[in-house]
Amino acid sequence: MNDVICTVDVVLLTIKDNGLSVALLKRDREPYKDVLALPGGFVHVREDADARGAAMRVLKEKTGIVAPYLEQLATFSGPLRDPRGWSLSIAYYALVSFEVIGRAGHPDVQMLSVDQRLELPFDHRGIVDAAVARLRSKSQYSSLPCYLAGDTFTLPQLQRIYEALMGEPLNKVSFRRKMAEMAMLEAVEGRMEAGGAHRPAQLYRLKPALREHLAVLERGL
Amino acid sequence: MNDVICTVDVVLLTIKDNGLSVALLKRDREPYKDVLALPGGFVHVREDADARGAAMRVLKEKTGIVAPYLEQLATFSGPLRDPRGWSLSIAYYALVSFEVIGRAGHPDVQMLSVDQRLELPFDHRGIVDAAVARLRSKSQYSSLPCYLAGDTFTLPQLQRIYEALMGEPLNKVSFRRKMAEMAMLEAVEGRMEAGGAHRPAQLYRLKPALREHLAVLERGL
DNA sequence: TTAATAGTGTCTGTTAGACAGTATGGG
DNA sequence: CCCATACTGTCTAACAGACACTATTAA
Numbered sequence: 001m002n003d004v005i006c007t008v009d010v011v012l013l014t015i016k017d018n019g020l021s022v023a024l025l026k027r028d029r030e031p032y033k034d035v036l037a038l039p040g041g042f043v044h045v046r047e048d049a050d051a052r053g054a055a056m057r058v059l060k061e062k063t064g065i066v067a068p069y070l071e072q073l074a075t076f077s078g079p080l081r082d083p084r085g086w087s088l089s090i091a092y093y094a095l096v097s098f099e100v101i102g103r104a105g106h107p108d109v110q111m112l113s114v115d116q117r118l119e120l121p122f123d124h125r126g127i128v129d130a131a132v133a134r135l136r137s138k139s140q141y142s143s144l145p146c147y148l149a150g151d152t153f154t155l156p157q158l159q160r161i162y163e164a165l166m167g168e169p170l171n172k173v174s175f176r177r178k179m180a181e182m183a184m185l186e187a188v189e190g191r192m193e194a195g196g197a198h199r200p201a202q203l204y205r206l207k208p209a210l211r212e213h214l215a216v217l218e219r220g221l
Numbered sequence: 222m223n224d225v226i227c228t229v230d231v232v233l234l235t236i237k238d239n240g241l242s243v244a245l246l247k248r249d250r251e252p253y254k255d256v257l258a259l260p261g262g263f264v265h266v267r268e269d270a271d272a273r274g275a276a277m278r279v280l281k282e283k284t285g286i287v288a289p290y291l292e293q294l295a296t297f298s299g300p301l302r303d304p305r306g307w308s309l310s311i312a313y314y315a316l317v318s319f320e321v322i323g324r325a326g327h328p329d330v331q332m333l334s335v336d337q338r339l340e341l342p343f344d345h346r347g348i349v350d351a352a353v354a355r356l357r358s359k360s361q362y363s364s365l366p367c368y369l370a371g372d373t374f375t376l377p378q379l380q381r382i383y384e385a386l387m388g389e390p391l392n393k394v395s396f397r398r399k400m401a402e403m404a405m406l407e408a409v410e411g412r413m414e415a416g417g418a419h420r421p422a423q424l425y426r427l428k429p430a431l432r433e434h435l436a437v438l439e440r441g442l
Numbered sequence: 443t444t445a446a447t448a449g450t451g452t453c454t455g456t457t458a459g460a461c462a463g464t465a466t467g468g469g
Numbered sequence: 470c471c472c473a474t475a476c477t478g479t480c481t482a483a484c485a486g487a488c489a490c491t492a493t494t495a496a
Binding site for chain 4 (some may be wrong): 199
Binding site (some may be wrong): 395 | 483484485486487488493494495496
């Protein structure tokens with residue numbers, strides 16, 4: 001009655017070159033061997049405390065990354081999405097800064113722009129699209145994009161991330177008012193961003209209390 | 222490797238007595254026989270086109286209702302939620318007007334206020350809470366609550382539904398401005414609400430084009 | 443005519459964005 | 470000094486909510 005193939009897939013997103021990129025790996029077995037696909041795998045009833053645990057395990061095994069933000073996206077199912085039979089995938093999306101991917105140093109992981117619209121096996125194209133839509137939607141009224149920044153970042157850097165997600169330039173004064181309204185950042189004393197021939201920007205980090213749950217705005221950006 | 226119990230559960234919500242109520246049924250088999258629980262059942266690989274199809278089938282079988290709005294909520298999983306073993310439930314939520322439940326006429330279906338916080342078997346209490354939170358959240362900026370009204374309704378009726386969901390009175394002028402902004406309603410000619418010793422209200426219905434997808438607001442209510 | 447609710451015009455306080463100014467680094 | 474970018478003060482336009490007024494029915 002219940003011969004359902006149960007898997008998890010993870011859409012690992014980051015900001016690279018001012019645009020969203022997704023982590024893909026060449027599959028190491030059939031079906032679609034050697035084709036670029038999302039990191040995914042079977043749910044292991046013996047090891048996994050739940051589907052989220054399976055997603056964390058799969059992400060760690062395939063990319064070496066323990067993502068600070070991992071949220072369930074949706075479940076995709078049906079008889080046709082996997083040639084092996086009626087299958088079901090609980091999809092998660094994870095957000096990390098580009099540095100974290102570099103530090104993990106898995107050479108198999110390829111970061112491809114989501115705008116490139118590469119064809120993907122299974123229904124992975126639809127899963128990626130859903131993750132990007134969810135991220136863009138939540139970015140309009142929450143602190144979610146902070147997880148795409150590094151541990152510390154400046155307000156101009158953070159604004160560039162928001163702008164990349166929203167696809168339009170934002171008003172600087174309004175943006176800063178909103179960030180203050182969410183009350184999620186704390187200044188990192190002493191250290192400023194070096195770099196250009198101009199005034200350096202204040203560094204911030206997410207308040208430790210907000211490492212787990214998002215800050216949200218009454219009205220969007 | 223994949224001995225996962227795959228089920229769907231449906232949170233059928235309606236507005237009754239100016240408050241949210243959820244449809245519950247006495248379970249007809251073990252575990253938790255005769256205990257009130259969400260309508261749910263196994264995914265049938267032979268019949269169901271996907272998990273959504275399973276949810277529609279289960280809802281129809283157990284309550285006689287074909288809901289105009291049925292959306293995936295989340296997937297709940299783990300070894301402890303079902304005494305039979307490591308299980309997974311893809312939860313959906315559906316919205317209908319109270320009349321539709323009456324017309325379906327299934328005497329086993331009980332509508333209980335979500336505020337009553339009745340204890341439920343499995344993790345059904347958490348599933349109901351998640352559905353209510355999702356509905357309340359989406360109500361702040363979309364036409365979603367219209368599915369809780371009947372086929373035709375007046376603006377005062379619709380405002381009362383929004384107010385029941387938001388838990389606070391809304392400004393009449395602003396509410397009407399927002400409904401106009403969403404451009405989702407069309408007046409039903411000729412017919413007005415009868416009833417009281419006062420001016421009758423204009424009847425509206427959802428525009429046919431919006432029967433499938435929601436209208437959303439740039440800024441919330 | 444009165445009571446009761448439907449629907450609308452308008453005023454005002456709040457909020458968001460434009461603009462322009464000051465601040466502070468490197469060259 | 471100049472230039473570039475960070476940051477901030479302030480004006481204005483858009484928006485949301487309060488209030489009051491008109492409209493329309495039954496009794």
